[in-house]
């Protein structure tokens with residue numbers, strides 16, 4: 001399985017301003033204060049990416065109500 005990584009969705013010049021997780025699709029926006037420098041923007045995105053709660057929802061799994069009991 002490929003590891004989730006961040007991919008830039010929007011750029012201003014050479015500076016990534018919006019990134020998204022390749023796994024769960026969560027988007028990260030670089031604050032205005034960090035977009036002045038490419039390195040700051042990249043670091044900001046990376047920090048947000050590493051800090052986010054990555055959870056991929058699988059639609060294949062059926063929702064089973066385990067509390068329901070058969071019979072009676």
Ligand SMILES: [Zn+2]
Pocket residue numbers: 004021022023024025026052053054055
């Ligand atoms: Zn994610």
